[in-house]
Amino acid sequence: MKKTGLAFLLLALVSTQSFGQAKRSEQNHAERFEQLGTMLRTPNVYRTASGAPGHMYWQQQANYKIEVELNDDNQSIKGKETVTYINNSPDQLTYLWVQLEENQRGAESMSPKVAASSVDSKMSLRSLEGILWENEEFGYKVLNVKDAQGNALAVAVNNTMMRIDLPQPLKAGETFSFSVDWSFNITNRVGYIAGRPGYEFFPEDGNYLYTMAEWFPRMAVYSDFEGWQNKQFLGRGEFALTFGNYEVHITVPADHMVGATGVLQNPEEVLSSTEMDRWNQAKQTYDNPVVIRTQDEAEKLEKGKSKDKKTWVYKAENVRDFAWTSSRKFIWDAMAVKQAGKDVMAMSYYGKEANPLWGQYSTRVVAHTIKSYSGHTFDYPYPTAISVEASNGMEYPMICFNYGRPDKDGTYSEAIKNGMISVIIHEVGHNFFPMIVNSDERQWTWMDEGLNTFMQFMAEQEWDKNYPSRRGPAHKIVPYMKSDISTLEPIMTNSENIIQFGPNAYAKPATALNILRETVMGRELFDFAFKEYARRWMFKHPTPDDLFRTLEDASAVDLDWFWRGWFYGVEPVDIAIQDVKWFKLDNRTPADKKAAAKAEHDLEEDYISRKFNADQVTVLETDPATRDFYTSYNPFTVTPEDEEEYKKYMASLSDKEKSLLNSNMNFYEITFENVGGLVMPLIIEFQYADGTSEIDRIPAEIWRHNETQVTKIFPKKKEVVSFVLDPLRETADIDESSNYWPRQYQPTRFELYKSNMGARGASSGTNPMKKAQNKKK
Incomplete structure (x- = not known):
């Protein structure tokens, strides 16, 4: 860097994004640092200002006894359940709401009615079926609702919600039992209706x-903060569910294997003696999985179709839902x-098509x-955790469905492998959020998906330090943050209203939490506070307010500015180095100062005309009458008066002042501009002239008095040659070109290609594993 006089100024163009300048109020401060205040619910005896459950916190309970039978011939089920509902609220209830999600796939579903659609020049049969949506064969077919004495109860079915009108009010502390009979046809999991549950057919073996x-009518949540959560299920906003205990009897063909939420109660009745021995061995094996039913055994079963039946009995305690899987x-x-x-028993169920990956x-x-998530939250409390290979991912207590199928020759791309690992981590991780920390997914998808994606990122990095995580690192959210503002909504937006x-x-809240952990709060403070939130709300119903308050309460870090910007706003991060000035303390002697002044003067007066006029004879040279005192005066000569004044100045300084004066300290005045607004x-x-570097971290509160521009001086012993803002890409800055001083410009490369390239959309080749195997042949 070059100095001019006492200060040095670098000039460069400052680029701007399409977002333009951050919005300025007349005050130009305080908007982004206002406390959330009334944006959060008022604390009460149920939920405290600290974010913890209050001393009068309550939640409802629903216990289930279910009998269900799978018909493998026509892909349908029929079931009967008895629900015991316990009113732990202080309120008197005159009706109950029950969720009927299977109706979302029925003929009267709201989902296709509220979905925009258009006709393209080319359309698949599946897309047309989705538009026609004449699904009389799907949805609940039989729905008998009776009280404990067998008397019919008055009900009203509104799409995916059923209201049960109670014969008499259910008072606080009372219990009400009722039964429901139902049946429905199971949808094709990969068909035009698709969805989370269903079946997949394998034509190669006919199974x-x-x-x-x-798959069963489930109690809706009644809470202190919302009353009944009876918002219709449209397919995206998932579930708000009540904790309870389950006893489920599942009848399937005798050659099927069943996995489910909870613990199998009758293994001796449904497993072979060989499988029982292997199962007992697995319960004592901690290093490698024990195969209980082998691929050879499964392939033999695929060839037959037993007409006999077996009933598998599972029990689960303190879960919010129940799911199961069945196949030969x-x-x-x-x-x-x-x-x-x-x-804890970690288990997997998968067909031969999933090997060798699974x-x-x-x-x-x-x-x-289980180990990773437990380390960051609380010890996994359930007895099992199951991964089932299926055509897409979805989570339920103790069991989840995950994709990840290799090619038929057993080879696979690294993307397929990593995709499978990621989805298993993600779906198993949902046991923590929201199966245990039981947020309302119907209202706030981010409270489970965002938190779980953040946890998934940490688990991926603990699996492999070079794992190619898609979500979590700050810079990977930049494309979304740069999107057209018309397609953006705050994170605090209802699930159904997000584009x-x-x-x-998923990605933005996960990124926000990672930024809190790595940059804003630091790992020690964040990890303690996040654990506190998880532990406070285990087996309870938290809201966003409870999360926000707990993280502040347990860390002593004011994060209202962060919640306001990242969760309630859509502004991007775009902070630019606008200007840099370099100052040094003037510790020069009079001779040094005069020499520097002469050099500056000579430079100022050195211009083109002087060069061309060098041989020109001037008036001053030819006419003595034009000469005076200043003709021979040299302002750059050190005088005795200059020396005396310097001595007096030095004598007036204290030892500390002299030390500072002679320290040769550099002072860099940097002006930052908040272009994006966040x-x-x-x-x-x-980056110093001697090749070393260091990083300074300034809290976001530096913007509190001016939210669009701030200037700060950085004293440095060493001489700086360049400055980099956000060098580790921690803040999701959408325009990194303005983060350098002097500016660094990188060329955008383009490729020269031959005109005989392959047709558009042609395959780019097989996976590396396949290529390697082909070479060996």
């Missing part, structure tokens, strides 16, 4: 794989995981997820 979820195709493996003085990875990933659902509900900490890397 079905069933993933049964949202299943390979089954399991291993034990030590968890807080008890063993046999090698699935159960190991389940075990890793870019994945980035908004305030964030300033992280500046100083």
Whole structure:
């Protein structure tokens, strides 16, 4: 860097994004640092200002006894359940709301009615079926509702919600039992209706794989903060559910294997003696999964279709839901995981089509997820955790459905492998959020998906330090943050109203939490506070307010500015280095100062005309009468008066002042501009002339008096040659070109290609594993 006089100024163009300048009020401060105040619910005896459950916190309970039978011939189920509902609220209830999610796939579903659609020049049969949506064969067919004495109860079915009118009010502390009979046809999991539950048909062997979820009438949540959560299920906003105990009898063909939420009560009745021996071995094996039903055994079962039936009995305590899977195709493996003085059984169910990937990875990933998540929250409390290979991912207590199928020759791309590992981590991780920390997914998708995606990111990095995580690192949310503002909504938006659902509900909150952990709060403070939130709200119903308040309460970090910007706003991060000035203390002697002044003068007066006029004879040279005192005066000569004045100045200084004067300290005055609007900490890397560097971190509160521009001086002993803002890409800055001083410009490269390239859309080749195997042949 070059100095001019006492100060040095670098000039460069400052680029701006399409967002333009941050919005300025007349005050130009305080808007982004106002406390959330009335934006949060008023604390009360149920939920405190600290974010913890209050001393009078309550929640309802619903216990289920269910009998269900799977018909493998026509892909349908019929069931009967008895629900015991316990009113722990202080309120008197005159009716109950029950969720009927299967009706979302029926003929009268709201989902296709509220979905925009258009006709393209080319349309698939599946897309046309989705528009026609004449699904009389789907949805609940029989729905008898009776009280404990067998008397019919008055009900009103509104799409995916059923109101049961009670014969008399249910007072606080009272219990009401009722029964429901139902049946429905199971949808094709990969068909035009698709969805989370259903079946997949395998034409090669003529068998079905069933993933049964949202399969029984379930109690809606009645809470202190919302009353009844009876918002209709449209397919995206998932579930708000009540905790309870389950006893479920599942009748299936005798050659099927069943996995489910909870613990199998009758293994001796449904497993072979060989499988029982292997199961007992698995319960004592902690290093590698034990295969309980092998691929050879599963393939033999695929060839037959038993007409006999078996009933599998499962019990689960303190869960908010129940799901199960059934197929004769299943390979089954399991291993034990030590968890807080008890063993958790990590298990996987998968068809031969999933091998070798699933046999090698699935159960190991389940075990890793339990350990990773427990380390960051609370010890996993359930006895099992199951991963089932299916056509897409979805989560339920103790069981989840995950994709990840190799090619038919057993080879696979690294993307397929990593995708499978990620989805297993994600879906198993949902046991923590929202299966245990039981937020309302129907209203706030981000409270489970965002928090879980953040946890998934940490688990992925603990699996492999070079793991290619898609969501979590700050810079990976930049494309979304740069989107056209018309497609953006705040994170605090209802699930059904979001346009870019994945980035908004999964990636942005996960990124925000990672930024809190790594940059704003630091790991020690964040980890303690996040654990506190998880532990406070285990097996309870938290709201966003409870999360926000707890993280502040447990850390002593005021985060209202962060919640306001990241969760309630859509502004991006775009902070630019606008200007840099370099100052040094003037510790020069009179001779040094005069010499510097002469050099500056000579430079100022050195211009083109002087060069051309060098041989020109001037008036002053030819006429003595034009000369005076100043003709021979040299202002750059050091005089005795200059020396005396300097001595007096030095004598007046204290030893501390002299030390500072002679320290040769550099002072860099940097002006930062908040172009995007979202305030964030300033992280500046100083790259020194000697090749070393260091990073200074300035909290976001530096913007509190001026939210669009701030100037700060940085004293440095070493001489700085360049400055980098956000060098580790921690803040999701959408325009990194303005983060350098001097500016650094990188060329955008383009490729020269031959005109005989392959047709558009042609395959780019097989996976590397396939290529390597082909070379060996």
